[in-house]
Amino acid sequence: MPESPQRQRTPESERLDGLLGDVAGGDRGAFEALYRATSGKLLGVCLRVLPDRAEAEDVLQEVYASVWRKAVQFDAQRASAITWLAMIARNKAIDRARALPAPQRTASIELADEIADHAATPLQQAEAANDQSRLEICMQRLEARRRALIRTAFFDGATYEELAARIGSPLGSVKSWIRRGLSQLRACLES
Structure with missing residues (x-):
């Protein structure tokens, strides 16, 4: 079986890996620093799946509650901290989207004409x-x-x-x- 290529380690990824390790040990300061460093990116992940910002923010709160409980499961040899966090955020957002009632998940095709397209025309x-x-x-x-x-x-x-x-x-x-x-x-x- 071929070896997987070594992922690039940046100072930021090493810092996040360290923060997750500290969170696994129950360090609240590390948890706050991890939140400040990653919450914007993870909210973006949630918003890609859930267009309703309130729903995405609720999921983000669930993500960090889960991170606090499951930080001990993080393995820096398998994935970077941000990849691990993004995977949790994406999975929780998908779970929330699936749990929403059908009208909130999908819009009628007739509404497509009412949505403004702000992209530049070919002209x-x-x-x-x-x-x-x-x-x-x-x-x-x-x-x-x-x-x-x-x-x-x-x-x-x-x-x-x-x-x-x-x-x-x-x-x-x-x-x-x-x-x-x-x-x-x-x-x-x-x-």
């Missing part, structure tokens, strides 16, 4: 790709310094002050370069 996707292409062409026409400043300011979220400090230029100059670059971009995009 909107094509227009967005065209806009992206035009923007990139216009960005390439800018002077290298202005292009770099605009990319850093608008795509990386850097402030004017941060940019001035990074390149060692006065704040007013940086603002002027960006303003002129944006004017050039606007003119290029409008042509």
Whole structure:
């Protein structure tokens, strides 16, 4: 029988494994730390199975009650802590979904017409790709310094002050370069 590949151990997975071990020993502080570190992910698992947030939150509470009781069963050699926790959450959410009355589990197909589809249409996707292409062409026409400043300011979220400090230029100059670059971009995009 071939050996299973060794899973990658990150500092975070080792920390969670350790917390579960401490929870198995009855450590309430470790349980609280485990909850803070994993509850968001596990709520997401529950919400994928149970679209009703109140139901998902109830299941999440059951998950952590179960973890408190069954932490001694966790084996770090078989799975990571987050995998083990997610499996418990998924199984409990599925059990809850199966226990719900039929009207809550399924909606009538006639309701499908009433559900808004917020995804972009193929036309909107094509227009967005065209806009992206035009923007990139216009960005390439800018002077290298202005292009770099605009990319850093608008795509990386850097402030004017941060940019001035990074390149060692006065704040007013940086603002002027960006303003002129944006004017050039606007003119290029409008042509």
